[in-house]
Amino acid sequence: MEPVTETTDDPLALERQVCFALSIASRSVIGLYRPLLQPMGLTHPQYLAMLALWQHEPLSVKELGELLRLDPGTLSPLLKRLQALGYIHRERNTADERALAVTLTPAGRQLRAEAEKIPPAIVARLGMEIEELQDLHRALMRVIAATRGTEDG
Structure with a gap:
């Protein structure tokens, strides 16, 4: 199979689709x-x-869902698994009994030191210049902002 290129004028050509490249x-x-x-x-x-928790702890489940753009049906099992791993606690917020507060355990806080190795490893594996990755990030954030008003939820 040949590499994907933009050699056609067909507006529906797969290789010209932004959604395909993003996917x-x-x-x-x-x-x-x-x-x-x-x-x-x-995962x-x-x-x-x-x-999100390392940056913003404590967070309500609702706040975490909004940050990650995840619905409760997706977020709840994810948080249950993190709790089973011993990285987080989920407990009723004392100020609002309807809200679940998510906090890190000591093991969850310690995991951050290991996770700090990940961004440089990803940059190395991508083999791209930092400036190029920063430009890509800015462009993707503009795409996300542009889609905000068109999401179904």
Whole structure:
């Protein structure tokens, strides 16, 4: 199979679709994370939840879902697995009994030191310049912002 190129004028050509490039890039990059996360017992979505908690702890389940753009049906089992791994606690918020507060355990806090090795390892595996990755990140954040008003939920 030949590499994907933009050699056609067909507006529906697969290789010209932004969604196709984003999908392949996303799966490919997440695939780079798997062997780095496996020793920690984390999946990529769990890693994203841990990143949010390392930065913003404590968070309500609702706040975490909003940060990660995950619905409760997806987030709840993910948090149950993180709790089973001993990385987080989920307990009723004393200020609002309806809300579940998510906090890190000592093991969850200690895991951060191991996770700090991941970003440089990913940069090395991608073989791209930091400036290029920063430009890509800015462009993707603009794409995310542009889609905000068109999401179904």
